Amino acid sequence: MAQVEATTERIIAADAETVFDALADYKEVRGKVLTGHFSEYEVREGGDGEGTLVHWKLQATSKRVRDCLLEVTEPTDGQLVEKDRNSSMVTTWTVTPAGEGRSKAVVSTVWNGAGGIGGFFEKTFAPKGLGRIYDEVLQNLATEVEK
Secondary structure, eight states, X not given: OOEEEEEEEEEESSOHHHHHHHHHBTTTTHHHHOOTTEEEEEEEEOOBSTTOEEEEEEEOSSSOEEEEXXXXXXXXXXXXXXXXXXXXXXXXXEEEEOSXXXXXXXXXXXXXXXXXXXHHHHHHHHHHHHHHHHHHHXXXXXXXXXX
16 A cells, blocks of 8 residues: 655745635635535534634545545644545645745645555556646635735
8 A cells, every 4th residue: 555645836926824824714715715526515613724623525536536524733834734534635735935925835635545456546647636626726725815
């Protein structure tokens, strides 16, 4: 069983604090910036960064739907970590300054992949697919905070 990782990043024309605050706002902003790949979005506890418990279903492919129940922590400034209670999946969002009025948002997801031939295909194709999904989420986030 190999670890699978998908990472994408985007420069956003808003300061790092604004971008981070929007990402950490699970009550208002996060549900708005998710793509059609996400359904059944529900904040179950908290709603603002650390201590939030959020649920959604992620449909990465036409056949693959992940039921996610995510615990949110903020281990360092500018970083949100979402650990899925239902799997080994961990998503880390990192927001850093990138010049005057700009920031860099990076999202990286890791999980323990399947073994055998299925694992080979997962490790080969899943990062690209998930990267495209999160690239779209980052684009939506940029649109939201650049208003």
